[in-house]
Amino acid sequence: MTATELTIAGVTLTAGARHLVRDVSLTARPGETIGLVGPNGSGKSSLLRTVYRVLRPAAGQVRVDGGDAWSLPVRRLARTVAAVVQDPAADFDLAVREVVAMGRTPHKRLLAGDTPEDAEIIDSALLAVDAVHLADHPFDRLSGGERQRVLIARALAQRPTLLVLDEPTNHLDIRHQLSVLDALRRLPATVLLALHDLNLAAYYCDRLYVLHDGEITASGPPAEVLTPRLLAEVYGVAADVTVHPRTGAPQVTFFPGEPRI
Ligand SMILES: Nc1ncnc2c1ncn2[C@@H]1O[C@H](COP(=O)(O)OP(=O)(O)OP(=O)(O)O)[C@@H](O)[C@H]1O
Secondary structure, eight states: OOOOOEEEEEEEEEETTEEEEEEEEEEEOTTOEEEEEOSTTSSHHHHHHHHTTSSOOSEEEEEETTEEGGGSOHHHHHHHEEEEOSSOOOOOSSBHHHHHHGGGGGGSOTTOOOOHHHHHHHHHHHHHTTOGGGTTSBGGGSOHHHHHHHHHHHHHHTOOSEEEEESTTTTOOHHHHHHHHHHHHHSSSEEEEEOSOHHHHHHHOSEEEEEETTEEEEEEOHHHHOOHHHHHHHHOOEEEEEEOTTTOSEEEEEESSOOOO
16 A cells, blocks of 8 residues: 555635635645644635545645546545544444444445455554444444544545544544544555644644635644744734653643734
8 A cells, every 4th residue: 555645736615605715735745644724714624625525626626646536436536535524424323343344345346245354454443543342332322532533443444545534633532632643643644634733733743734714824844834923823822832842843832812923
């Protein structure tokens, strides 16, 4: 499995007369973990939706490994891109293991059963999100964080070369936030994820893109992007940014009051 190169080139997304994102360009090199950050309503989910082909660009192009994502055959796309969406309408009357096994579908012929290799992949996906003990539980009786972990496991079981995740740490306790992001970063795949927690984004992402009012206002390594000035301009908050003494990653500390920049 090789990782995918993702190129978003001058993409504009609209809903009726409204612009959701305007002329956005982003590149994720094979194997990179790219964080999309920005305030509520800045267009993060919309941009992710165009990558996993739910929202067609009004202008511009999404390319996976150089080819137009919107022209790929569905099955080919499903073997390439896996998505974990925000608040999915996922009320499966299935056991957890069966939900994770759905991730193998794009790799199988119609009605083919699970091979030993599928079983191994499903096991390792369950392990990666600490859900082995939940394997036989009914999915629809899980807690919010447990469901989120299982849906991440389903995406992992798909063995995508590009993984797109919208707020994957939503609902997760801190231990699982760290372990899931760690597992994602270690994947041989390219990962594009929207995150609200800037300190987690700073630690786990190779590069960040900042969306503000539907446009990219900054991009680059976290240490270059996360400055008090940017946080004041984009979020309207006062913050200090220091280098974390243990991790070496930028550490953002917010404090009350108006930013003075
Ligand atoms: N189908 C739609 N029709 C009209 N407006 C929409 C539609 N989808 C999204 N929007 C609007 O587009 C803007 C961007 O929404 P989006 O969900 O992409 O933001 P976001 O950055 O993911 O926000 P959050 O951090 O709250 O998840 C919002 O103002 C939203 O209300």
